[in-house]
Each structure stands twice: as structure tokens, then as C-alpha cells.
Amino acid sequence: MLDFEARYSTPQVDTIERFISKNYALAGSVSCRMLQRGLNDVYLVIASDGGRYVFRLSHQRSRGPADVKTETAFLTHLSQSGVPVSAPIPTRDGTLFLTGNAPEGPREGVLFGAADGRDANATDAGDAWANGETLALVHNAAETFPIEQTVYRLDLEHLLHRPLARIRDSGIVEDAEVLSDLENIAARTAKAIETFSNLTWTYCHGDCHGFNSRINDAGKAVFFDFDDGGPGYLAYDLSVFLWAKISFGRKLATMWDAFIKGYRAVRPIAADDYEAAHRFVIVRHFWLMGEYASRAQEWGDNAVGWVAREANFLRTWESEQLVDRLF
Template structure:
């Protein structure tokens, strides 16, 4: 019984160590260190033999529970298909994920072996190309992936309309004119995307912004963090990398060119998918705004207040790309 119902609790590191030792056959004693607290809690785990792992404890999010069943099944399929990814490690019972209980409710955990390699460089064309190649390999392998069930469908309802509603309901954007601007930009974007006759659907990574990877000695990009994945638009999966090059004041379109070149070296991109990716930059940005807006009660309105200033970026992108096309 709690006087205040928690939105989000952070477990003691010792409790996480005990939880992992109970469920996974790692050489002990193990030690944990919290690397990141946010959309998920991520821990570095070191076994008694010095081997390193990463343990991700999923957060409860506005979308609903983590789809770890599909995620880990997809990772296993990709690994078996020769795609460089960080696959999950089975528990003592052979399961690919576990579930624990915090004051706020159930949370899902997945253990991964730590990836060898360096972090990608934001301005390295080779790293951008490597990300494109691995994403193309992933999309090729996805054609033979048939999961039993998928919790999330990365359609416009999931990526655009619900996030926009979260922004509106949060009260963070107080200016009625800005709110109207966001609604109009979203409506125009949805209409433009729906006008494409035959956009490709695939199983998406969902967050391929260029840094959810490690570059190994062979120059390959090894992917991780498939938490936002699901069946959806291939154009959206492409657009996330472009969005990372042009949002929040960045102007690194040369890296986008390298990314696309790497992708096309493995798999073609249809003209419609390529054109739609430019539109999906707006969808991605509104999706992120909605994710942060949904955490206003947890992180505080000051922390997520940047959302109210993002209409300018969306207006500018829409005007430059679809009125005076830069690409």
C-alpha cells in the first residue's frame, strides 16, 4: 500500500544484480552499473569471468507494454539470417525475456551480450553507409519473418495521430495558434503519405538514427535497440536516419546521401518509398514530441517544454522540402 502511486521507480542496483543472477546462467558474482534512465533503464552487467552484457529493463510507456516477445523473436531471426545484430540471451529456462514487478507494475527485461566495436561517428560517411547496409540486410531478412503476433503496427495512427493527441492533452503547447499549426501540418502530412499508391511495408527497426549501432573491425554496423520496432512503413524506417541529420538544428544531409548509397548497395528503394521518407521526417518528429509529452507528469513540464518550440522546424521542413525542394 502506497500513499502515492508511483509513475516510475528505479530499482536498487543490488536488486537488479540478484534478479539477473536468479534468471540467467551467468558466471558469478555479477556486477551492474546503470548506464541510462529514461524511456528504458539500461545496465552494464559484468560477469565473474569478465564477460560484459547489457540488461534492458523496459519502461511503462503511453503506447502500452514492451513487445519483447516479437522483438526477441525478430532478433533471433535476423541473427540466423546473418544480419549483424545484438540478439538476446536466453534465461535458465530458455526464455528470451523475463518479467519482474516494480511498485508501478510489471516490467519486462532482456539481456544482451555487449557488442564489440566503436560508437558510430556523426560525420563519418563510412559509418552512415554501414548503417544503410545493415538496415537493407534487415529489411531483406524481414521478408521471411512471420511472428505469431505483433503488439504494435507502425502506421499513421501509432506514429502520428496518437502522438499528436498526447501533445494536445499534455497542455505543454499553450499557444492555440501553435497547436493549430501542428494539427494542420500533421493533417497535410498524413494526406500526402496516404496519396502514395503502394508504399512498402516491412518489419521495422523503428529507431535507426545512426547511433543504435556499433561499428566492428570489418566496418559493419551491428544494430541494437529494437524496442520501437514493429510492422510498418519501410519509408518511416529510412526517414529516421534523415530526421537525425536535420532535426534540432543539424544540417548533415551528406550523411543521408551516404546512408542511402549503403542501403542501395544491398537493396533498391522504390521512388515512392524514397519520396515518402521525406514526409516521414515530420511524422518522426511528432512521434518524438508525443513520447516526451506523455512523460510530462514524470519528468516535469520544464524538461519537456521544448515541444512547444518545434512547430518552427516542422513548418520550415515542410516549406523547404515540398515547396522549394532542396533534394
């Protein structure tokens, strides 16, 4: 009999409960239920005193292991700086993350306090404004965060060139002309971004699309899900919100205006960073396409096949920026 090797396993919930009870000093016993399976496995954790937490079990992606050491250090810094975030909970021995063994190899686990509030509304200008405000607070606090050695840098190699290679290597895009279009769009986008002489560098959230937040009773956006973050372009961090409002057929550009107003209420945006953010929309889409393409052997072609159909969106957005940009 042949033994199959695991590419991505899903732990039993009771093993997650035992793992948390063993390593964290929560009140009494805990109960868990899975919230999400995908790029990471995410569980809602409820302690016997009613305390609510979120446990995230990272999955090793094609880019490599999760940089939980830097992520949890940054989140702790943000929390101590008064930025509304879901902060990591220390283990019994004071560490902020753990590693467990799964059939496919080691996976990193982090326990967070559950963010209070309601889900952000994609069409609510007030929620968009609140997301912009909190991202500005993140970038302000990043100025006093001692970035040392990190696993990832959110540069064009990480965000654009490697994702393009994953798309190419996956075989999802079978049409040679479409693949050539993608390569040409990526090359033009990189060249356009490199013409900006002084783009701001910061520690990025990395995934601020509007849904990695909850709106608390004070109307503030409480951020979570920083695992795609790292030192990188501020313009990219801004662009993710814009991308979320105009990609996949959405027509919510007015939410981008509200988001920018919320950001500027706290922190100014340099002209080059604002202009470059529109170019980084294409970079963001390539990043997502590359993430999905790298999972073709895990999720199957049916789940990631949309990647082969995205050249038209990228061409359209590119022409709008070059010829008749509306922003």
C-alpha cells in the same frame, strides 16, 4: 500519513544483479552499473569471466507495454540470418524475456550480448554507409520473418495521430495558434503520405538514427535497441536517419546520402519509398514530441517544454519538401 503511488521507480542495482544471477546462467557472479535512465533503464552487466552484456528494463509508456515477445523473436531471426545485431540471451529455462514487479507495476527485462566495437560517429560518411547497409540487411531478413500478432503496428495512427493527441492532452502547447499549426501540419502530412499508392511494408527497426549501432572491427554497423520496432512503413524506417541529420539545427544532410548509398549497395529502394521518407521526417518528429509530451507528469515541464517550440521546424521542412526540396 499518505502513501504516494509510484509512477516510475528506479530499482537498486543490487536487486538487478540478483535478478540476473537468478535467471541467467552467466559465469559466476555479475556486477552491474546503470548506463541510462529514461524511456527504458539500461545496465551494463559484467560476468566474472569478463563477459559483457546489457540488461534492459522496459518502462511502460503511454502506448502500453513493451512488445518484447515479438522484438526478441525478430532479433533471434536476424542473428540466425547473419545480420549483425545484439541478440537476446536466453534465460535458464530458455525464454528470451522476463517480467519483474516494480512499485508502478510489471516491467519486462531482456538481457542482450553487448555489441562489440566503437560508437558510431555522426559526421563520418563511412559509419552512415554502414548503418544503411545493416538496415537493408534487416529489411531483407524481415522478408522471411513470420509476422503474426504483434502489439504495435507502425502506421500513421501509431506514429502520428496518437502522438498528436498526447501533445494536445499534455497541455504543454498553451498557444492555441501553435497547436492549430501542429494539427494542420499533421493533417497535411498524413494526406500527402496517403497519396502514395504502394508504400512498402516491412518489419522496422523503428529507431535507426545512427546511434543505436556500434561499428565493429570489420566496419560493419551492429544494431541494437529494437524496442520501438514492429511491422510498419519501410519509408519511415529510412526517414529516422534523415530526421536525425536535419532536426534540432543539425546540418548533416550529406550523411543521409552516404546512408542511402550503403542501403542501396544491398537492396534497392522503390521511388515512392524514397520520396515518402522525406514526408515521414515530419511523422518522426511528431512521434518523438508525443513520447516526450506523454512524460510531462513524470519528467516535468522543464524537460519536455521544447515540444511547444517545434512548429517552426516542421513548417520549414514541410515548405522545403513542397516547394524546393534539396534532395
